[in-house]
Amino acid sequence: MAVYTDVSFEDLEQFLQAYDVGQPSSFKGIAEGVENSNFLLRSGRGAFILTLYEKRVRAEDLPFFLGLMEHLSSRGIACPLPVRREDGALFGTLNGRPAALLTFLDGVSLRNPETTHCAAAGSALAALHEAGRGFALTRPNALGAEAWRDLASKVEGHADGVEKGLRALIEGALEIDWPAGLPSGIIHADLFPDNVLLMGDKVSGVIDFYFACNDAFAYDLAVMLNAWCFGADGAFDKARAKALFGAYRKHRALSAEEIAAMPVLARGAALRFLLTRLYDLLHHDPSALVRPKDPRDFARRLRFHLSVANPSEYGL
């Protein structure tokens, strides 16, 4: 949670000259997203999020991210819709950063989702996978399996300082025999509970597409298995996993290969978040106004997935 780049109302007014959104009635920096600076803006035309892209999001990826949200939105997915400037551009520049204006979505994120919420989110993921078909641009998964060895080399020297045995855990997990040829397409790649907005038991929005890429659909489910199906105590909750997978499969069938690969995919997803959280912790800049997340949560999940021999243990 952070606002890295300060934006005054005067800066905003100048930026908005390129848009047709009316006169702002309120403007607040919001504590959301660890990658970018976000502001909530209201005008007579509605509510918007202004996002300034900080160093982690590359400007050359913005046509993919913003174009994808436009594509998904036009296919009925409740996600932020980039507001185009009057000259047609999807983003502009504000205080030296690429910056975009997106529609604001109502809804709240849960810290500890229950099975009904896992089911709603599973359906939303399947709908997103279906709606992503036909999107013209592609983007490789910059944090996919091919990136982990390099990422590990940057953190493993310090891993045992964070938790004894972590280096060996990482080394072992890097030997994963990663499945090839699974059905692929556009995936969200970061669909944690904070990126799903709910109104009661229904999903009212899916947000934060800044890790979206082309990769195996089942890997997206493996990310959600890690993010949604462990209790506040860190223990695996099979009922949540059954709800997640069951709801997803009502909209998109899983092949035998996808089901068989789930334990390996789940290990990979746990390793990905373990490595990036370790990296963020070790490279933490105290002036960045953000608290790094604890990598050990994902070490524990990774150990659990290493103990899973059969997809049926996930309720599959």
Added chain:
Amino acid sequence: MAVYTDVSFEDLEQFLQAYDVGQPSSFKGIAEGVENSNFLLRSGRGAFILTLYEKRVRAEDLPFFLGLMEHLSSRGIACPLPVRREDGALFGTLNGRPAALLTFLDGVSLRNPETTHCAAAGSALAALHEAGRGFALTRPNALGAEAWRDLASKVEGHADGVEKGLRALIEGALEIDWPAGLPSGIIHADLFPDNVLLMGDKVSGVIDFYFACNDAFAYDLAVMLNAWCFGADGAFDKARAKALFGAYRKHRALSAEEIAAMPVLARGAALRFLLTRLYDLLHHDPSALVRPKDPRDFARRLRFHLSVANPSEYGL
């Protein structure tokens, strides 16, 4: 700007059980206020700010602050109105902090107000001074003239490390012959541009009453003189000061004593913000997710006020 205390939606739901505000439709941490944790909450009943009071605001002062906003609101001042709990209480407890729910006000804050905005804010201050009469509670100014020597003793050893000559500047300013017996009442004591919400050229709200206290009305004007009447380049802008004082005096006359005291009051106000900013800079906790403000802005203002021999130099 910060959210010091994390509040999950589940925490919020529990807290809201004591209130009659309906089901939340959105809930975001906002980057506002350096003293407290603030969240923007919307429900079918409207928009609200949830504030968790952190260490700087003492729980025993909350009946004064919240009661004052209720008093001012009932007298037509556009300020946040504390929403009472169903049991009548003005605040409750959330994640171990005293916490209150207040109405949200539309409007935007300016970084560099123009003369019309200074005039609008000056009128708003006079209205606030008038409306404060009759409020039953009192609170001494904890950061008033009597507190400065003690505060200075905690920072002056490091002052020259921040800017050469700062210690001598502070020592000199502490010798101010502080005026006694000026007309007094409820003052805001921190009416910087970020605490005034505007819709076009009109004030739509005055916020952040957590320094409010009983003190000289003219001191509140001296705070605004410091906060509103210097350009982005740090130079005094007499046109803004004339607009501020002129608009104020249309609603509340200034006595000859108040006018004569303005150079001394302005030095005191500059010293107060110089000292607290120095303190915040020297005691900055990097994990506090907040960037300390630069004390030198107020050293420059203090030097300017020390050069002022006659209130006419302020346009008075």
